Amino acid sequence: MAKRKQLRTDISWSTEDTITIKGLDLCRDIMGKVSLGDMAFLELTDRLPDERESRVFNALAVILVEHGMTPSAIVTRMTICGAPEAMQAAVAAGLNGLGSVFVGSMENAARLLQTALPDPAAEVDIAALARQIVEQERSSGRTIPGIGHHIHKPVDPRAPRLFDIAEENGFSGPYVALMKAVADEAGRQLGKSLPVNATGAIAAVASELQIPWDIVRGIGVMARAIGLVAHVLEELRDPMAREIKAMVEEQATAHHR
Amino acid sequence: MAKRKQLRTDISWSTEDTITIKGLDLCRDIMGKVSLGDMAFLELTDRLPDERESRVFNALAVILVEHGMTPSAIVTRMTICGAPEAMQAAVAAGLNGLGSVFVGSMENAARLLQTALPDPAAEVDIAALARQIVEQERSSGRTIPGIGHHIHKPVDPRAPRLFDIAEENGFSGPYVALMKAVADEAGRQLGKSLPVNATGAIAAVASELQIPWDIVRGIGVMARAIGLVAHVLEELRDPMAREIKAMVEEQATAHHR
Amino acid sequence: MAKRKQLRTDISWSTEDTITIKGLDLCRDIMGKVSLGDMAFLELTDRLPDERESRVFNALAVILVEHGMTPSAIVTRMTICGAPEAMQAAVAAGLNGLGSVFVGSMENAARLLQTALPDPAAEVDIAALARQIVEQERSSGRTIPGIGHHIHKPVDPRAPRLFDIAEENGFSGPYVALMKAVADEAGRQLGKSLPVNATGAIAAVASELQIPWDIVRGIGVMARAIGLVAHVLEELRDPMAREIKAMVEEQATAHHR
């Protein structure tokens, strides 16, 4: 038998009369004092947010809760229709699609910003850095994440609103500046308006909050779980899954009839 | 082609420059004003909570975020170990187990309370109703949900704390009274102490907040999604999944060697 | 520290140079000799099928592989569209909906048959038993599983075909007779033609193969996993998920415009 590595968690532990989470006593320090959003911040960063961090983090997180009839919402609805006894599986199914295409672009934008600017306190030429980023992304054939939007034109209204909230609370630093500069530079190089979208604003503001880029997708996952429960409920009360199925099947097999 | 039912959602819709969620403008009415927990309340109930509802709902929800090394947390960790590029799938896998055994008992307790007392304003003899519930559950061979705890003895500390917060905010009404009376009656009939546990307290307080019982499991699902992201993070930083796998495999196949 | 129960698996174990599955050596006894379908039978029943069992089991299993644009297939396609890097999560999402409504009816039919006739060798009056089952299901308000079909009229062609294959191979015993008698009796009592459908035929034939009813859903799960991979592939080659999303969103939010 090989020598085993010791298992170790520091998230939570219990005794007969206490539950400790990230060093805080659940009953004494958290319940009645910490909101669900601040609890999420605690789970992500190992500490409670101060008041300004809380305002910014919650503003950022609520953007991600609900986007209407997304592929994820459709998935959750189709799933609850087949397994109404397993709401958790319907939400789980909906989360499975939060990969590189939708939520992943937020992660990519955050990685771009944090990789380009590992130390937010460093003195840098933001415009030069933005130029370098845009050139590098374009030359490697990648789409620059966090800018432009196919529906919200000319401007995704969530982005300026989140930037305003960040600024009011002292979180409009170098990452926000860099994200805006990347959008400007990309617009200039590509000859069209490509303002920062919600994804880019979230990535920049999360970076200001010192949330590591490889965690950023997790904010989307937790927020969307909330929204998907609402779709379960509406589907249970006023279903559309069978209609969608009938419509898709009819259209997709019409050429075989 | 059959006449189709019209698809219809009233959760969220967008135009080029607005996003509306449950009738509120995301940028103007929600961002910067509504916390993630209150957003969850909005998604579940179609309206924002007032201040007291918010305190009680958030206190209830934070209980469900994090329970340490639960089966769900182990599932999420084993999954991220095999698919580190798909954090969303690891959280989804963890949620899949929130069925009848763990989170379901909360749902059962809420159903019991709301079925026994469909109108919280009705005049009822709580003690008699509790006696009736306990007798009926026992005679049908079911475990009474929401009472007793295998670790937290003599009392699950979350239950009295949640009841206190509910009371301070005016939400200690007939469902809380009934849940406590059921625990008392069950303890009397079974001859042992069976105080209300966290599950029972949440079910009672959710009922006070007028959250329908068939939605209650959803609070657990959304809250646990938050907690599972924290387990993804710890597993990425300080993994234990391979150790667990090696330990389980070694023990479970030892008799074949 | 409490005394622990010993972990134990008897499905598979390995040494440096052998892999054993259900007591058989993978390389020597299985590879090149056992087909995937017979391997599934082995996994479900702890022994390899004989030739006749193999023919019947494979005929039964292939029915469950592919049903076109089902809710599950739509789920898998919507999921791969958001997370093309995680094919396994797309199949997983699709499986999540195989609950009580679709695959569950097969389980219910098998439970009905095996509960009514625990010993297939017992002498029973099949017609009387069928009458009793139909009366009991009707009086408890349940839909009788395994009969009738909303598309395949007058007869689901898979049912007589599976019954023929079962008969040719000596597996047309009391469960098949009982399933047919239930369909006849229900048709008589309800005054319309309600022939055995694919679900009922599978339940009956699985019972003839001595597959316990609480395993029957598993055949659907494994078979459908195969079919969902085909939908991943078609979606990757010729996508429809974004179209479905656009169509659903447009229709479902039209009344808000």
Added chain:
Amino acid sequence: MAKRKQLRTDISWSTEDTITIKGLDLCRDIMGKVSLGDMAFLELTDRLPDERESRVFNALAVILVEHGMTPSAIVTRMTICGAPEAMQAAVAAGLNGLGSVFVGSMENAARLLQTALPDPAAEVDIAALARQIVEQERSSGRTIPGIGHHIHKPVDPRAPRLFDIAEENGFSGPYVALMKAVADEAGRQLGKSLPVNATGAIAAVASELQIPWDIVRGIGVMARAIGLVAHVLEELRDPMAREIKAMVEEQATAHHR
């Protein structure tokens, strides 16, 4: 309303009295004639295998069904323990972990082979190509997929067995030769024995069967779904999930006591 792309599937469609799958009539052409493994081949490649292809494909697929107490199997068991009413969700949870680490290496090996040798009929110097592959993988810091094994030493017995079956049936062509040459070359460059493992053998043989590399992971997903059903069953009959949970929790939180 934008012009919509026409939805289209060519996998399966139904009329009142027929079900067609990949152009074949389910009842007439498939049931009783096509085994589950050959059905999987049909779903993956749009045609039925001939006898030799069937033998090779089934031999390849059965390898992937069952690997004992893998992370996936543990996940499925932990999940069924919390949601015993949702077997499909337990299998789904287990599949979620079949990502880049485990099943993905098979995909990577197949991609390597098919990218290096897009036309299997081309005249190539296999040894030179292998040298080029090993150098390129090493210089880019990647692990060469498909070779070496941490348990099965000196040789993973599945690899030579699968190669033998492939050869007996006429499927030992350039991809098998290239995979073996890569293993030889890597062993030489790294100065240790690194024989082709099961992953590499499957990748090579799947390539011989002309299965595109981006589908190869799907064979693992479908096969493992079969195996995970067996773990559901053993867990329902003789559970270990609660023990695993207790053991993990105790060890991982010991330092907090």
